[in-house]
Amino acid sequence: MPTAPSLERAPEQKQGQEARLRGVHHLALNTDDMALTIDFYTNVLGLPMVHALRVEPGIGTGPNNRGNPPWENLRHYFFDIGNDSLLAFFEIPKGAMPKGDRNAIAAMQHVAFAATAATATVIRQRLEARGIDYLGPINVGAGTYSIYFFDPNGIRLEVSCQPKDGDDIRVIEAWTQTKTQALAELRTLKSDPAWLDKVTENLRD
Secondary structure (H helix, E strand, O other), X not given: OOOOOOOOOOOOOOOOOOOOOXXXXXXXXXXXXXXXXXXXXXXXXXXXXXXXXXXXXXXXXXXXXXXXXXXXXXEEEEEEEEOOEEEEEEEOOOOOOOOOOOOOOOOXXXXXXXXXXXXXXXXXXXXXXXXXXXXXXXXXXXXXXXXXXXXXXXXXXXXEEOHHHOOOOOHHHHHOOOHHHHHHHHOOXXXXXXXXXXXXXXXXX
């Protein structure tokens, strides 16, 4: 197995500079039918499948398990979801696990994808052509309109577009509140001024 690289502080990171995550590397979900999952994500959502592998023996049930599903040699496939991020699926043995409850604590409630208005329209047309039910478009705030539907595994998906952005989608810019707007809600959670100041220090007045 390759040697892990050093996780020492990168040379360009100055003393005291806070580390910042750079987005989602990959989101790993589960399926019991990889072929059906590939067909849906490539043909309906238009996501290219970029990597197909089998998890190495010993990773599933052996001492080297790093949090993978506890079966050996599972399929683990990856799709390009844009902005240098991946969506991945493990193929769980058929009948080995029940369907999950998306509203349970620690469960994933849904996955929302960003799209241009034109792409969102194409996806709606593909859903309609295949007889797949969807909800929307719904104005969910911040100039964003979403449609909701389920993939073949029962995973709830959302496709969100910001029509005013055209092809230059700016999700963070659209959804970042002012400090006053955020505080109106945050004060219902906690009243500690120091905590409130820290949580909102990145927001403009």
